[in-house]
Amino acid sequence: MxxxxxxxxxxxxxxxxxxxxxxxxxxxxxxxxxxxxxxxxxxxxxxxxxxxxxxxxxxxxxxxxxxxxxxxxxxxxxxxVGILFQESRLLPWYSTEKNIAYGLPKGMDKKEGRERVKTLIETVGLKGFEKALPAQLSGGMQKRVAIARTLAGRPKxxxxxxxxxxxxxxxxxxxxxxxxxxxxxxxxxxxxxxxxxxxxxxxxxxxxxxxxxxxxxxxxxxIELPEDHSRTSDEFDGYRREIFKGFFGSDQRMSEFF
Ligand SMILES: Nc1ncnc2c1ncn2[C@@H]1O[C@H](COP(=O)(O)OP(=O)(O)OP(=O)(O)O)[C@@H](O)[C@H]1O
Ligand SMILES: [Mg+2]
Missing domain, CATH: 3.40.50.300 (P-loop containing nucleotide triphosphate hydrolases)
Incomplete structure (x- = not known):
């Protein structure tokens, strides 16, 4: 099944x-x-x-x-399927909430849609910026809007x-x-x-x-990391080494990165 x-x-x-x-x-x-x-x-x-x-x-x-x-x-x-591209691809003349609403499923009930946008704004930490235009947001904040827009369509x-x-x-x-x-x-x-x-x-x-x-x-x-996914744990470092070795063949070039 x-x-x-x-x-x-x-x-x-x-x-x-x-x-x-x-x-x-x-x-x-x-x-x-x-x-x-x-x-x-x-x-x-x-x-x-x-x-x-x-x-x-x-x-x-x-x-x-x-x-x-x-x-x-x-x-x-x-x-x-929801896809998030490298560039945020926001509509510059739309506010945060309108850009996110753009990703809602077609024909969704208006009230339900508004509620979903509100929840998503909280999820991505953009409360207070509902009316801001993309140009008024930092690159990271614009990325948050793009994530929320992608999630608005409830992709599987x-x-x-x-x-x-x-x-x-x-x-x-x-x-x-x-x-x-x-x-x-x-x-x-x-x-x-x-x-x-x-x-x-x-x-x-x-x-x-x-x-x-x-x-x-x-x-x-x-990958099995400690609960907090700590980037400085021995486990994390072990995977980092394993993957570097897998790509570059030896420890030699790793010294250039660490
Ligand atoms: N529509 C296309 N017509 C011809 N060649 C293409 C097309 N799309 C991609 N390619 C070629 O396919 C190869 C892989 O491209 P792709 O964009 O998938 O790489 P990538 O792994 O995503 O790279 P990057 O990390 O730089 O984004 C490249 O050589 C690219 O020139
Ligand atoms: Mg690519």
Whole structure:
């Protein structure tokens, strides 16, 4: 029996036509996410992470393979899936509450919609900024509005494409905690793609390592962190080393990062 919000990525291949022949971007990608699971995919620029998310979201059709959500084959965009892009993509002339309301399901009862927007504003810590325009908010606050807008559609599956890449280190850590809190409460099946190894470990219950040309899955590492997900724990450091070694082969280059 298919669980409503489980995701099965089966034998996904993606080739793009190029003047010199075809560019093989993804080769035989297989990932199963249980309902409510949080999986991080980490890999270098160009390894096909965004391409994979676009296929899962139904924005692009793969050359081969299929994606199932709740047992149903993805054949186009669906309200079951919420996607958060790297840029916030807010409407500049809309206030915080209007931008969030923009993500509500079509035809939702007005009163219910207003209540949902109010709850979401509290969830992402933007109380007091309901009437502010994006230009009056910091980058981190704009990101919060974008998260709330994505959650407004009550997605069963949340896709995060390097959502915090443009933020400073402090805001980024706050946002990661925020996402973790939201996920723990709402238990939305979540797939995050990032090139930030710490972010992948901090958030994921599993980290999928991808390597490029063509994009393939190199390894899958289950993550078990102490309750507080402390970034300075021995466990965290162990995963950090394991993933660095997996990508770079030795401890040598790690000294450049720590
Ligand atoms: N529509 C397209 N047509 C042709 N090539 C494409 C298309 N979309 C992506 N590519 C190519 O596919 C490869 C993977 O791109 P993708 O955007 O998925 O990488 P990524 O892992 O998300 O990288 P980044 O971390 O920089 O965002 C790149 O070589 C890119 O040039
Ligand atoms: Mg990308």
């Amino acid at each position: 298919a669980v409503e919000n489980e995701v099965n990525i089966r034998h996904i291949r993606q080739d793009f036509p190029m003047p010199s022949g075809k560019l093989e971007v993804l080769r035989d990608i297989n990932i199963d996410l249980a309902g409510g699971e949080f999986v991080s995919i980490v890999g270098e620029s160009g390894c096909g992470k965004s391409t994979l998310l676009r296929i899962i979201a139904g924005l692009d059709k793969p050359t081969d393979g299929e994606v199932l959500i709740g047992g149903e084959r993805v054949s186009g965009v669906s309200s079951k 599956v949340l896709l995060l494409d390097e959502p915090f890449a443009a933020l400073d280190a402090f805001t980024k850590m706050n946002m990661q905690e925020e996402i973790l809190r939201i996920w723990e409460r709402e238990k939305i099946t979540t797939l995050l793609v990032t090139h930030d190894i710490d972010e992948a470990i901090y958030l994921g219950e599993r980290v999928v390592m991808m390597s490029p040309k063509p994009g393939v899955i190199k390894r899958v590492i289950p």
